Amino acid sequence: MAGTLQRQPTVTPARRLAWRAGAIVTALAITTLFLALSGRDPRLLADLVVRSTVGSRFGLEDLALFLTPLLLTGAAVTVTGRIGVWNIGAEGQFYAGAIGATAIGLFLPGPSWLVLPLMAASGIACGMGWILVPALARAYAGVNEIITTLLLNFVAGLLTTYLAVGPWHDRVTGALASTGRLPVRIPEIWGVVHWGFPIALAIVLGLAWLTTRTSWGYQITVGGANEQAARYAGIPVRARILGVMLLSGGLAALAGMFEVAGTVHRLQGGLANNFGYFGIVVAVLARGSCLNVLPAALLMAFILNAGIVLQTQQLTGSAVLAITGLVLFMIAIADELAHYRPVTVRPVTPRPATRAEVRP
Amino acid sequence: MIDLLTGMLSTAILAGGVLALAALGEVLAERVGVTNLGVEGLMSMGAVVAIITVVATPNPWLGLLAATLAGAAGGMVFAFATVIVRANQVLCGLAVTFLGLGLSASIGHDYAGVPSPATFGRVPVPGLSSLPVIGPAFFGQNLPVYLIYLVLPAVAHWVMFHTRHGLAMRAVGENPAAADAAGLPVTALRFWYVTLGAGLAGAAGGYLTLTYVPVWSEGLVAGRGWIALALVIFAGYRPFGATLSGLLFGLITALSFVGQARNWPIAPAFLNMLPYLGTIAFIIVPVVVWHRMRRIMAAPAALGVPYHRDVR
Numbered sequence: 001m002a003g004t005l006q007r008q009p010t011v012t013p014a015r016r017l018a019w020r021a022g023a024i025v026t027a028l029a030i031t032t033l034f035l036a037l038s039g040r041d042p043r044l045l046a047d048l049v050v051r052s053t054v055g056s057r058f059g060l061e062d063l064a065l066f067l068t069p070l071l072l073t074g075a076a077v078t079v080t081g082r083i084g085v086w087n088i089g090a091e092g093q094f095y096a097g098a099i100g101a102t103a104i105g106l107f108l109p110g111p112s113w114l115v116l117p118l119m120a121a122s123g124i125a126c127g128m129g130w131i132l133v134p135a136l137a138r139a140y141a142g143v144n145e146i147i148t149t150l151l152l153n154f155v156a157g158l159l160t161t162y163l164a165v166g167p168w169h170d171r172v173t174g175a176l177a178s179t180g181r182l183p184v185r186i187p188e189i190w191g192v193v194h195w196g197f198p199i200a201l202a203i204v205l206g207l208a209w210l211t212t213r214t215s216w217g218y219q220i221t222v223g224g225a226n227e228q229a230a231r232y233a234g235i236p237v238r239a240r241i242l243g244v245m246l247l248s249g250g251l252a253a254l255a256g257m258f259e260v261a262g263t264v265h266r267l268q269g270g271l272a273n274n275f276g277y278f279g280i281v282v283a284v285l286a287r288g289s290c291l292n293v294l295p296a297a298l299l300m301a302f303i304l305n306a307g308i309v310l311q312t313q314q315l316t317g318s319a320v321l322a323i324t325g326l327v328l329f330m331i332a333i334a335d336e337l338a339h340y341r342p343v344t345v346r347p348v349t350p351r352p353a354t355r356a357e358v359r360p
Numbered sequence: 361m362i363d364l365l366t367g368m369l370s371t372a373i374l375a376g377g378v379l380a381l382a383a384l385g386e387v388l389a390e391r392v393g394v395t396n397l398g399v400e401g402l403m404s405m406g407a408v409v410a411i412i413t414v415v416a417t418p419n420p421w422l423g424l425l426a427a428t429l430a431g432a433a434g435g436m437v438f439a440f441a442t443v444i445v446r447a448n449q450v451l452c453g454l455a456v457t458f459l460g461l462g463l464s465a466s467i468g469h470d471y472a473g474v475p476s477p478a479t480f481g482r483v484p485v486p487g488l489s490s491l492p493v494i495g496p497a498f499f500g501q502n503l504p505v506y507l508i509y510l511v512l513p514a515v516a517h518w519v520m521f522h523t524r525h526g527l528a529m530r531a532v533g534e535n536p537a538a539a540d541a542a543g544l545p546v547t548a549l550r551f552w553y554v555t556l557g558a559g560l561a562g563a564a565g566g567y568l569t570l571t572y573v574p575v576w577s578e579g580l581v582a583g584r585g586w587i588a589l590a591l592v593i594f595a596g597y598r599p600f601g602a603t604l605s606g607l608l609f610g611l612i613t614a615l616s617f618v619g620q621a622r623n624w625p626i627a628p629a630f631l632n633m634l635p636y637l638g639t640i641a642f643i644i645v646p647v648v649v650w651h652r653m654r655r656i657m658a659a660p661a662a663l664g665v666p667y668h669r670d671v672r
Contacts (some may be wrong), residue, residue, distance in 0.1 A: 007668060086450060137644045142654070146397070146450070147590045147643065151636045154583045162629035277458070284451055316469050318578060322462025325401075329441065329455035336447040 005340045016338050020285075023334035024299075027327040045313060049306040059305065061191040065263055066301035069094070071200040072255035073279025074286060074293045074300070075207050076248040081288050082211060083237075083244050084224040085138060089149025090252035091276025092156035093127040097253025098260040099160060100126030102267040105182040105260075106168065112184040119184070120257050127253020128246045130156065135245035139238040145245070153276065161269035168267065178268035186262035196258035201294075203251070208290035220244055252276060274321065278304065281328050303327070364622075368614045373501060374572045376610020377508045378403075378564050382588035383595060383602035384512060385431075385560025390597055391520065392553040393533035393662040397453025398438055399561045400585025401460020402431045406565025408468035411476055411576040418478035424504065424566045431562015432555050434460060439554040443547055446666035457585070465578040476574035480504055502571055509603055512560075516599035529553065533660035536667040546667055561585065583636060590639045594646075596657045605642075612638045 032042045053059040073090045080087040087093075101123035108115060134148035161177065170180040186194040211217040223230040223237040230237050255275060260267055278300050285296035307320030382399055389396045396402075406427035413426040434456060441452045480502035488499040520526040529549055531539040536546045568584070569576060587609060595601030616631035624631070647654050 007670065088454075133640070133644070137648075141644065141647050143644050143647060144590075144593060147586060147593070148640050150586050151583065151590065151640050154586075154636045155633045158629045158633050162627060166627065166629070280454060316466050316578075318462045318465030320462070321458050322466060325455045325458030325460075325462055328458060329452060332447040332451035332455060333441050333445050335451075336445050 004343060004345055006343045007339050008341055009339075011338045016335065019334040019338040020331055023330035024327055027323070027330040030326060031323050040313065045310070048313075049309045052309050053302055053305045057191065061193050062308070063298075063301050063305050064190075064193040064197050066304045067297055068194075068197045068200045068262070069255040069259055069275040070278060070282055070297040070300050070304075071204050071293060072251050072258070073275050074282025074297045075204050075290055076251035076255075077279045077283035078286050078288060078290055078293055079207060079211065079220075079244055079251070080248045081283055082217075082224050083220045083241055084227070085241060085245060086146045086280075087131065087149050087245060087248045087252075088146050088280060089131060089134065089152050089276070090248070090255075090279045091272050091274065092149070092153035093130045093249045093252035094256040094259070094272040094276045095153075095156035095160045096126040096130035096249075097123035097256030098267055098271055099156075099163060099256075100124075100253065101257035101260050102163075102168070102179060102182065105184055106179060109183070112187075115184045116186060116261065119261055120254060123253045123257035124250040125253075127249040127251075127256070129249075130253070131245050131249030135242050135249075138245065139241040157269070157272075160267065160271060164268050170266070178266050180266065182261060182265050184261065185265055186258065192263075194258070194262035196262045200255075200258070203254075204290055204293050211290055216240075252279065255279075278324065281324055284328060284331065300324075364618065368611075368618050369498075370501070371614040371617055372607060372610035373498070373505060373509070374610070375613040376607040377505055378568045378572060378584055378606075379588050379591060379609050380603045380606025381508050381512070381567060382561045382564035382585060383591040383606055384508075384516060384599055385557035385564070386589055386592045387557070387595065387597055387599055387602050388516065388560070389554045389557035390592055390663055391533045391660055392529055392550045393536060393660055393665065393667070394439070394442055394550055394554050395449050395453065395664045396435070396438060396456075396554060396557060396561075397450060397589065398434065398456025398460060398558070398585075399588055400581055400583065401457035401464075402434045402558050402561040403460075403565035403568065403585045403588075404464040404581045405434055405460045406431045406562030407569045407580055408464040408471065408565075408576055409562070410566030410569050411468070411471050411474065414476055414478040414570065415471065415474065420478045420480045420570045423476075423478065423570050424563060427566025427570075428559045428563040431565065432559035434562065435555040435558020436551075438558060439551045442666065443550040443554060446668065449664050449666070461581075468576050468578070471576045472578065474576060476569055476576075478570075479574045480571050504567060504571070508567070509607070513599040513603045520599065530660070533662055536662050537669075540667070540669060550667075561588075564588070587635060587639050590643050593657060593659070594639075594642050597660065608642075609635055609638065 035045060036042050051059070053063055073094065076090050076093070077087050101119040104119045104122045105115065108118065130152060131149065134145050134152065137143035137148060138145040164179055165177045168179040170178055172180060186196055188194045189198070211220065219230070219235045219240055222233065223235055223240050227237050256272065259271060264271060282293060282296045282300050285299065286292035303324060304320060307317065310319055311317050382403055386396060386399055409430040410423040410427040414420060414423040438452055438456050441447045442449045482501060483503050485499040491499070520529065528539065528544045532544060532546050532549045540546045565581060568581065573580060591602060591605040591609065595605045612635050616634045619626060619631045620628050647657065
């Protein structure tokens, strides 16, 4: 009897979860090792992280503030993933949404019950416009959407900085590289947590229903599983790709609107804070299921919140990016390794030749 | 006017060299069927390692070597995950980008704003460098320029299209099952070419801080890795295509500098957007306008697909 590893085509959810938990623990162990090697006390840091995330009211409020944009950008990348498309440009659409919202907020005076929905609509329209060219190129000319959506992130970042230091610059307080404070704000419901949080939760739940319980969602799934078969079955795959990508751009843009109208209250460079990129990680963790976006975004929000603590301990903010990369890397490996199972191979015992075979 | 053109060409060649080198590396990886989306992170690592090296020992060649090795080391990690474990290439590539950007910013924290103490000096070719306009741009550059624009693409082109080994390499990217059946070492070819390509990406980052932007700061690479990835498509996965498209984008970058220097009535922010917008236009417009480009720009057939010998 000899043991060997065999690749299974499918993996049970429990098995995958176990492997992924192992991957996350490994990534955190490597991080801890690095921190310990650089002369910091990991136990002290862990204690600090727990106390300032889930262990205190302020920590929980911060967690919810991180969670709000992550839910939306995570959902944005998840919905495109269902049709086999990568939207790596959530960061840019986030900026576009923030710009669209700020344009209304700064220059359209009015009561907040009127201005806030208009800001959201304008932001979403800008986000959809931002992804329109990559979406059309992907759907109708087959141009690689990973690169086109990503490159637009840099354009959006430049545009935001230009507006914040240039034409929309705050001339009253003279704040550096930022627009003036928006006259309207999303009302808070719990401490600093604003209405964007429950709305984002509701949107994710709505998307879960839309993607799994409607014929539109079914067409997306089939189109993502096998484009040729879907087309043969009469599903307008190209129109669906376009639709899903526009939806994705709108979701990421809404995250931008929430961030500018609920949390930061002004447009400034670096506003998106990598939320678009972390949305990719959330989507990878969620594996195409909008319901899974909830726990995935929670984990990511926890990592980001822990990163703030690390920053108070003389670590650069970019350490969080490295830790996230490590988590992502380990999960990619674990997802593949989960396919392998040990199987025992019984050697074939040679049976004695029969008389018929012996005869010449 | 002449001065302006000379300056513009010189800048174009410097700025384009970074892109050409990174794109050439990615051509090698994608020709064996592996998309390495980690170029941005690898370049960032190369850039910071080059600075740290020349701060310790002021020799730009050592800096470039260290950057190459750093890129190759990152490439080995990536290749281990994607070629040996056969994990998802998009995920691993993004992870390498995040890791590279985060790590380089962390280890480069103490070097932020420190100008590179050693850079590649200009080595004018006697006679030729005094030619008007093109002389200083083409023959008055630093030595790695010739390596990037002539030696490396020529070697890569010759190996890829005129040797048996090159045929094997391309076969692995087109149809790994057939290549495997013919007895070619699919895994080894993929592993080493991905590593080599990542080494060139690291070198591109090092070249960036040793010539063109000789000071380290976070976010220094600024999307050049992603532009290089797009150039590979535009270049039709060919070495000289990568070099030429690198030069073309160097020209676009130089154009935005000229605009800022001459006070064109366009805000610098918009001029800085040119390379990104230009890249997007260059990968979309050809396939839309001229249908045959889809075949010319076609990717290797097995690009991005992990090869499992036992799964058909």
